[in-house]
Amino acid sequence: MKLNSNLVLCVDDEVVGLQVRKILLERAGYRVLTASDGPSGLEIFSSEPVEAVVLDYSMPGMHGGEVAVRMRQSKPQVPILLLSAYMGLSPEVTSVVDLYMTKGEGAPVLLEKLGSLLQPVNASQE
């Protein structure tokens, strides 16, 4: 469990969804920061040593694709997992992020994908 205590940033405008996801990730051993929209997410991303980002696509003001592009510009090494309630996302958006998945695929899939994203980071730290 100790290996898993990476700092993860969750960005989503869905209050309940974000809250549940935070609990889920904490139970899985991650330290979790949350933001309810793109700008505040970017703020935390630049100020905190975030190791991975779980990003919602559909948000008011600034959508997930745009947020991902900005994050890549400042810290390109931080992996980004894009979540979306939409079935199809455009290639411009999916090419920016490391992985993407559709909401509703279930907690095990989320944990597995996040774990795989952090694996190389952990390996390099060892």
Add this chain to the structure above:
Amino acid sequence: MHPKSKGKVTGREAVNLKQFNSVLRQVFLLPVAALLVVAGALYLQIRNANATVDLIQDSDARISQATLVSKLIVDEESGLRGYETTGDGQFLQPFTEAESHVQKEIQNLDALAGADADMRHDLTDLHDSHLTWHDGFALPVIAQVRGGGKTDDVALNLHGKVLMDAVRHDLNDIISKAENNRTRRITQWHQQVHMMLLVLLFLALGMGILIGLFTRNRLHTVSAAYRMSLEILGRRAEELFQSGQQLRTTLDSIGDGVITCDAAGRIQMMNPVARELTGWSQSEAAGQLLEKVFHIVNEANRETVETPVSKVKRLDRIVGMANHTVLVRKDGTELNIADSGAPIRDKNGEIVGVVLVFRDITIERKTQDALIANEKLAVAGRLAATIAHEIHNPLDSVSNLLYLMRNGATPEESRQFMDMAEQELARVTQISRAMLGLYRESKAPVVIDLKETLQEILLLMERRFIELNVSVSTDMPQSVCVAAFPAELRQVFTNLLANAAEAASPGGQVTVSIQPQAAGAPQAASTEATGQKMQAGATVTIADNGPGISAEVQSHLFQPFFTTKGERGTGLGLWVSRGIINKHGGTISLKSDTARGAHGTVVSVFLATNPTINTGRDQVTVLP
């Protein structure tokens, strides 16, 4: 007819009536005048001839008077000779008797008219020679006989003879001159008569030729005018035929059915399209009443519709295209048609016939129906993405919560997680129900709560508003119920809200409000829309503070296929919305301002509480 040739024709045409009358007058007057001239000439000739006859009579009188004088002188001489021979006074009686007259008769002869100087001279000679004989021979001889003297002396008697010969010579002169005169005058009279005949002949000939020539000339003018009239008539007939031909060709070529009727509504002419659409041939239909050939019924209630012809006659004006009309053809099949009628008027403006124009709109109607159905799907389609999002989000939370509960949660936590999952599932149900409302069709209008309906739509569109960064505020004080087709109304409001949100994006605001309205109360928005007293109902107002719509664009907004959204829009939203609202017996109106301070657009929809639903199809205008 070309204007040029028309002017020319009328210029030459002026020969007609007025001049024709004048020609008639001339042709009548000229012979009368000519005959008067002939009569005048004849009169002069006859007068001259009469004068000559008078002169001849003068000559006759002179001759007879001279003969009388001659006889008296002979009487004198015979009497004297008898007396001379016998010496008896009885024989002297003729002498004395003649003697008493002779001077007087000579004077009478002198008094006769027509004597010239020569004649007077002859008369003087006669008078003198007679006097010489009388005084120089007769009287001395008588005296000698009376005295008993002898008078048989030759010398004496020879002297008497010489004297008497002189008298005779003078008398003969007078008579022969008078006879000469008479002969000359008779010759003159003959000449005059001859001349008269000649003059008469030439005058008659001349006048005849003159009248002939003149009449010929006048009649020539008349005949030219007649020929011209014939020519014009011919040309008119040709022009008439040509324009008729043009009209026939035009009627045959146009794609609409055309029927012409007389004032009694009996068919005169049908063009090929009309024959095909009605299924009647021209010969079958000619003279038939229009109602029989052009049998039209209302699409919805199957009631016979008043034909445009009787409508034209009733309203005395052009009547426009009527929708929802079905033409029952001769073979019983049916066509959706649109028709119109126009009166044909004579010079006095009386209706002498009616032209009926109609066309088959069956395919047009099907296309329209397909478009409307398509637009309905498009509205739902545009919402599909947001709906999926709205469903996936709560489902994701529920699935995560279940995972947490399964992997060792405390009872306290589990209860908390279950509450959250229930909330999220309630959200899914709500959204699913709202979504189904968009599709659910009802055959008859049902009573719906406008507030509830609008809230459901706002829920469905929440994500869309968020994406567009538009805030929504509502002013819906109480629940307002109206009878309506809920799915169709949802379509309208979804459309209007999507438009408002797109106009206000980004950062703008959309305001949705409901204003209930009692019967008869003049409510600002709704009265403006219809300009008449309203029934009970409610006005839904959707306002945005977007940039506004220019007046130029506003005039096209409710037309089909008009869109300001390029590829993203179908251009049917407002057109279909208005059709739906019209079907609900309501009104939809739009006001927009592009001014700097107060820009924005307000759409007002009035719906009656108990509307008269326009049953049948959606009341949409015929596609252009």
